[in-house]
Every structure is written in C-alpha cells, then in structure tokens.
Amino acid sequence: MTLAGPRTHAEASRQSRDLASGEVRPRETMIRFVAGPDNRVVPDLAGRLPGRGLWVAADRTSVETVAKKGLFSRSARTALKASPDLAAQVEALLLKRLLDGLGLARRAGDLVTGFEKVVSTVGEGRAAWLVEAIDGAPDGRRKVLSALRRASPSPGLVGLWTGEELSLALGGENVIHTAFxxxxxxxxxxxxxxxxxxxxxxxxxxWSEAPASAPRSSDPAQDV
Known part of the structure; x- marks a missing residue:
C-alpha cells in the first residue's frame, strides 16, 4: 500500500524514498546509509554523517534485498560495497543505541528501577515502556507483566538485555525491572x-505470558 503524501513542506522534508520498495516513507521508519571513505555502505542511525543519504525501510528483508541487488550502487550511481551482514550490523547498532539511550534517560531522571517502584509506576499509568531483563526470575516477571496488563494506558514491553547489561548501562546493581x-x-x-x-x-x-508489545504512539514530527 502506498503511503499518503505529505500535507506540508515540513512533512515532505522528513520523508525519503525507500530503495527497497520505491515508496516515499517517513524517515523515522527508515535507516539512513551513506558511502564511507572506501565506498563501503555505512549505517547512519543518527542521520548525521556527511554525504548523500541512502534510505531503506527499517526491516531486515528490505536491507538484505537492497544490499543483495546492488540497489545502493544504482541509487548512488557509483560502485558501493554493501557487506553481506549489513542487516545484522544495523541490528547490533540499534541495540547499542537503545541501551545507551537508557543510560542517558537514567541521568535525566526518566527511569525508575526496582520491582516495587516499577509496579507502582506502571499501575499509575506513568510508564511509556517496561524494560525487563531477559534473565530475570520468571515469578517476578509474571507479577510485573500482570501490572502491565492492568495499566491504562498500557506501556510497551522490551526484553532485549541481561540484568548484567542493564546494570552496566544504568550504573546500578542487579537491575532487572525498569520503567521508562x-x-x-x-x-x-x-x-x-x-x-x-x-x-x-x-x-x-x-515469554509466552508476555502481552503484545506494540510501541506507544509518539510525536510524528520528531526527526531521527
């Protein structure tokens, strides 16, 4: 399905054409790539690297298709080298970017940690996201997810890192439950x-007991 066209010039400036499908999409739903000094395709998640942006829909199939079919080179009109594991690189960079983002949020006072505080925050509807350690005790996770199901509005759910990874990122000890x-x-x-x-x-x-973890809607005007 073709996405609706932009209503304003500002909206148009935040859209680009997806190399995989040819559709014009909001940039926050895409990954920007640029050509590095050695003509190797480099992911630019923050959108700040110099050079012409090559935009691809943010999903594994699209990135793999563009890399495999040489669509980066076709769009740039010059020979570019795209690594066979480019999609895996993007995934790893996004995971690191998100974890770093949690560290920044902690310093800004936007995170709550600890079982009791997290359950209370979720129950009060103040949590946008619930971040659970993947190696936390199942009993504790079930109790937190039960609070998530009862919450209105319900926060999104992420389980991507171990307790050790969360503890290192947040500068705490034994971080298992976190509310953003x-x-x-x-x-x-x-x-x-x-x-x-x-x-x-x-x-x-x-996590068969986990509810659907659809992201909470966010400001569409925020550029990535």
Missing amino acids: LVGRGADRWTFDVQRLSGFRPLVPES
Whole structure:
C-alpha cells in the first residue's frame, strides 16, 4: 500500500524514498546509509554523517534485498560495497543505541528501577515502556507483566538485555525491572524501538505470558 503524501513542506522534508520498495516513507521508519571513505555502505542511525543519504525501510528483508541487488550502487550511481551482514550490523547498532539511550534517560531522571517502584509506576499509568531483563526470575516477571496488563494506558514491553547489561548501562546493581517514564525522552527512544522491531522480536519467544508489545504512539514530527 502506498503511503499518503505529505500535507506540508515540513512533512515532505522528513520523508525519503525507500530503495527497497520505491515508496516515499517517513524517515523515522527508515535507516539512513551513506558511502564511507572506501565506498563501503555505512549505517547512519543518527542521520548525521556527511554525504548523500541512502534510505531503506527499517526491516531486515528490505536491507538484505537492497544490499543483495546492488540497489545502493544504482541509487548512488557509483560502485558501493554493501557487506553481506549489513542487516545484522544495523541490528547490533540499534541495540547499542537503545541501551545507551537508557543510560542517558537514567541521568535525566526518566527511569525508575526496582520491582516495587516499577509496579507502582506502571499501575499509575506513568510508564511509556517496561524494560525487563531477559534473565530475570520468571515469578517476578509474571507479577510485573500482570501490572502491565492492568495499566491504562498500557506501556510497551522490551526484553532485549541481561540484568548484567542493564546494570552496566544504568550504573546500578542487579537491575532487572525498569520503567521508562512518559515524556519526550521516551518518545525519542520509541523511534529506535520501532526500527529495531523490523530486525528482531522485542521480547524472547519463551515469554509466552508476555502481552503484545506494540510501541506507544509518539510525536510524528520528531526527526531521527
């Protein structure tokens, strides 16, 4: 389905053509690539590297298709080298970007950690995201997810890192349960969560008790 056209010049400036499908899409739903000094295709998640942007829909199939079919070179009109594992590179960079984002959110006071505080925050409807360690105790996770199901509005759910990874990123000890508070910081973080969801599930398949983890809607005017 072709996306609706932009209503204003500002909206048009935040859209680009997807090399995989040829459709014009909002940039926050895409990955920007640029040509590096050695003509190797480089992911530019922050959209700040110099050079002409080559935009691809933020999902594994699209990135793999563009790399395999040489569409980067066709668009740039010069020979570019795209690594066979380019989609895996994007996934790894998004995971790191999201984890770094949690560290920034902690320093800004936008995170709540600890079982009791997280359950309370979720129950009060103040959580945009619930971030659960993938190796946390199943009993504790079930109780937190139960609070998530009862919450209105319900926060999104992410289970991507171990407790050790979360602890290192947040400068705490034994971080298992984390709530990302509603606000602009969570809105910006949501864009990268949405992009990552095109490359991997947001929660382990073994979390059969987990509810659907659809991202909370965010400000469409935020550029990535």
